[in-house]
Amino acid sequence: VGEVRKAARSGAVADSAEPMAASGAAPAASGAAAAPAPAQPSPLEARSYPGCLGESRRVLERDAAGRVVRRVRTGSYQGTPLRVEEWFGPDGRLARARVEAMGRRVDAGPGLMEPFPGLTLAATAQEADAAPPRCAP
Secondary structure (H helix, E strand, O other): HHHHHHHHHOOOOHHHHHEEEEEEEEOOOOOOOOOOOOOOOOOOEEEEOOOOOOOOEEEEEEOOOEEEEEEEEEEOOOOOEEEEEEEEEEOOEEEEEEEEEOOOOEEOOOOOOOOOOEOOOOOOOOHHHOOOOOOOO
């Protein structure tokens, strides 16, 4: 304990000693390492689907609780670049969406679940998380 105080006065470990004090954790007297902090869900999760034209890439954005709040799909639709962004509300239902395909941009959502023929949106975040890639162009 004396070494930590001495080093803290010199500034050498002041930064590392403060977080322990703020968290209420006592310094380990036996030399045992402190337990690592629990892993937080990554806010972005990217998935690639090689050979899948309709959805070659998917990015899921999660909140601190691990719930999907946004999904972005990219690929092609009828030979043109495709980008689908879906935002989900706190209740997990689709709040709004933006679809870019065939040189057009369409704002969609619960009232418009199929902005282009055969191109549907996820009704819920759970569906967006679990859905297989949509490979048909």
